[in-house]
Amino acid sequence: MKRFKKHFLLLFLILLLAGLHITLSGCGKKEHEDTLTLRICNWEEYIDEGGWEEEETIDLENKDIIGKNSMLDDFIAWYEKTAHKKIKIEYSCLGTNEDLYNQLTLGDKFDLICPSEYMIMKLMAEEKLEPLSDDFLDETQEKNSYIRGVSPYIKEFTHNISINGESIDRYTAGYMWGNTGIVYNPKEVKKEEASSWKLLIDSKYKCRITMKDNVRDAYFAAMGIYKSTELQELAMRPYLESNLERAEQLLKEYPNRLQQEMNDTSRETMSAIEQLLQKNRTNFYSFETDNGKSDMVTGKVVANLQWSGDAVYSLDQAEEVGTILEYSVPYECSNLWFDGWVMLKDGIEGNKEKKDACEAFLNFMAQPDNVVRNMYYIGYTSVIAGGNDSTILDYADWCYGADEEDNKTVEYDVSSFFGREDAIITTTPDQLNRQLFAQYPPEDVLKRCTIMDYLDPETTKELNQMWINVRCFNPFS
Secondary structure, eight states: OHHHHHHHHHHHHHHHHHHHHHHHHHHHHHHHHHOEEEEEEEETTOSOOOOOOGGGOEEOSSOEEOOOSOHHHHHHHHHHHHHOOOEEEEEEEESOHHHHHHHHHTTOOOSEEOOBHHHHHHHHHTTOEEOOOTTTTOTTOTTOHHHHHBOHHHHHHHHTOEETTEEGGGTOEEEEEEEEEEEEOTTTSOHHHHTSGGGGGOGGGTTSEEEESOHHHHHHHHHHHHTHHHHHHHHHHHHHOSOHHHHHHHHHHHHHHHHHHHTOOOHHHHHHHHHHHHHHGGGEEEEESSTHHHHHHHTSOSEEEEEHHHHHHHHHHHHHTTOOOEEEOOSSOEEEEEEEEEEEHHHHTTOHHHHHHHHHHHHHHTSHHHHHHHHHHHOSEESBOOTTOOHHHHHHHHHHOOOTTOSOOEEEEOHHHHOOTTOEEEEOGGGGGSHHHHHSOOHHHHHTEEOOOOOOHHHHHHHHHHHHHHHHOOTTO
């Protein structure tokens, strides 16, 4: 009898544990099924990874901002709290726009990616992008931090870029932006010299200047040299016109004309640009992708073609070792670039819940405190101005505003970007050529900025061959 009870109890325990296992397995499966996975691809070190020290706290007048956790972890917690849904992020990094495109061609699947403007245009042309929802673009909804906070300047600029008859802003939520210019050592190079792309081929600075090892950036700068006179005449024409109505029309046409001139890929122009680069390639210390910043800081070179965000980094690093560098945007023209978030059709696959989560991520990233965290961590300038929220403007002032002990100050107008008349930063005179100027260029600079167009496959092939000729064959050496 006792033995029977013992066996019965043992059988009961086995069945109980088996039942418990089935119940737990069922719960685990349900939780897994209820967890939404977002596959995100972004540039390396292009989002706040958290772990800030206390001394890194950004102490604005009305609040303190610090990145204790990573932005991704904070989003997961925020999403689960606000949407009441579990979410998981599979995060990948891209090396170049072309690497990303190759990944997509080979079958890699992402829901949300952050390419540069010309790659966004290419993906639009190939109809690979999922449009943003009407709900996301509704400015009346307080939850929509992106559309309510994006800079009016950026909003208008992107609205005027269209592919297949559709505006790029129907598919893109901008992230970071900037222009291209020249970082230079003012003790070695005069400001007037650095105010033209012609500095890059000035024999006086032979082997003391670096050029980007990137066909589009090099082609753009060379175009500024090749068409320098035409570009100046184009910019001045409205102001020399005596007929007021005609002058206004010329001003209105200027952005499109500038874009056309700087994206000229006719065979005649491409051949001329190739010859210009071939003839002057020995003037460059190197063709570089990243080491131009350190070469400027160490003094190996005195000038460097640079993106504005990297320019800020160079200026900061040089200042730490006692070297003052400056940044110039050539008067001929500058490239306005931006990186933006886009959703992929073959990632979203018509899943509304996934699309809503992607747009929630974009709105979370556009919240002013998070914008400041990302800008501080990355060093680039966000497309978000903040609307009526002054946090981002206050951060710019926190970074570059004059101290009380500064005797000489100037008023720096950033209203073109922020879209508010009171967007004025009291700063020191040196910032007119340094970090503040690089991050928030004034209106006259913005007017002479244009975008690099998306090129069709055949033109891209010809341009790449031109670059191979420049980099590998030099009949002028």
